[in-house]
Amino acid sequence: MATPIRTDGADYWDAGAVAYTAGRSPSAVDAATLRLAPPTGDVLELGAGPGVVSRQILAFAPASLTVTDVSPAFCAALGRLPAHVICADHRALNFPTGSFDRIYAMATLHHLREEALAPMLTAVRGWLRPGGRFALVEDWAFTPENATQQRLLRLRAALRHHQDPGETHPDANTWIGLAFAAGLCQTARAEAPRREQLARYEVLRGDPVADEDLGWLYAHDPEPEIPMSILVFA
Numbered sequence: 001m002a003t004p005i006r007t008d009g010a011d012y013w014d015a016g017a018v019a020y021t022a023g024r025s026p027s028a029v030d031a032a033t034l035r036l037a038p039p040t041g042d043v044l045e046l047g048a049g050p051g052v053v054s055r056q057i058l059a060f061a062p063a064s065l066t067v068t069d070v071s072p073a074f075c076a077a078l079g080r081l082p083a084h085v086i087c088a089d090h091r092a093l094n095f096p097t098g099s100f101d102r103i104y105a106m107a108t109l110h111h112l113r114e115e116a117l118a119p120m121l122t123a124v125r126g127w128l129r130p131g132g133r134f135a136l137v138e139d140w141a142f143t144p145e146n147a148t149q150q151r152l153l154r155l156r157a158a159l160r161h162h163q164d165p166g167e168t169h170p171d172a173n174t175w176i177g178l179a180f181a182a183g184l185c186q187t188a189r190a191e192a193p194r195r196e197q198l199a200r201y202e203v204l205r206g207d208p209v210a211d212e213d214l215g216w217l218y219a220h221d222p223e224p225e226i227p228m229s230i231l232v233f234a
């Protein structure tokens with residue numbers, strides 16, 4: 001068993017910032033998200049990482065862009081953008097009520113521990129102006145529909161247990177329920193594919209179930225895609 005890590009803190013992301021940045025480029029998920037909730041007015045992007053989405057947001061010429069991240073390494077990269085950078089944990093953010101017309105959270109809120117999700121969504125609801133939109137993009141939130149997805153979800157659960165059991169990854173309907181309880185209503189929903197690298201599961205080798213799943217995937221679907229969930233709320 002590997003020493004558990006915390007993916008909701010700066011150490012993990014500072015250590016992996018170079019590799020993450022090298023592997024992150026504008027994606028079909030980004031495009032679908034910005035199509036469903038086009039940036040306008042004052043915009044907040046939570047957990048912006050290397051700023052790949054931030055740059056796409058800036059292309060819409062919003063009135064202002066505020067980006068946040070817990071990792072100083074990512075914040076240094078974000079500092080090169082014409083944006084207001086806040087280097088802080090999601091849980092420490094504090095904006096006046098009704099500060100933003102758009103809020104984006106791309107693959108970042110699942111790093112929070114379960115008990116932090118409801119307060120986070122309540123905070124987001126408060127920061128949003130009337131008529132504003134919150135776009136939440138999450139991975140591993142889909143309901144499996146075929147053998148590839150079932151096996152990938154099982155491998156992902158094993159990897160999470162192996163690395164950071166505290167990551168939450170609610171399914172899409174659970175996210176919608178949590179958001180509704182925080183006062184947010186869903187206005188749009190979509191899925192867009194992301195390529196999954198089987199190599200990341202090699203650390204699970206030796207576990208008979210993981211060995212079986214990996215063997216099956218390499219034989220039947222060696223370059224699988226998983227659906228990312230895009231949820232837009234008002």
Ligand SMILES: C[S@@+](CC[C@H](N)C(=O)[O-])C[C@H]1O[C@@H](n2cnc3c(N)ncnc32)[C@H](O)[C@@H]1O
Nearest residue numbers: 008013047048049069070071089090106108111
């Ligand atoms: C999977 S990356 C996504 C980065 C970016 N949103 C993107 O789409 O490329 C997760 C990001 O969440 C940030 N993060 C993780 N936990 C955080 C926390 N507790 N507070 C603020 N940011 C956090 C990480 O530093 C990282 O940039």
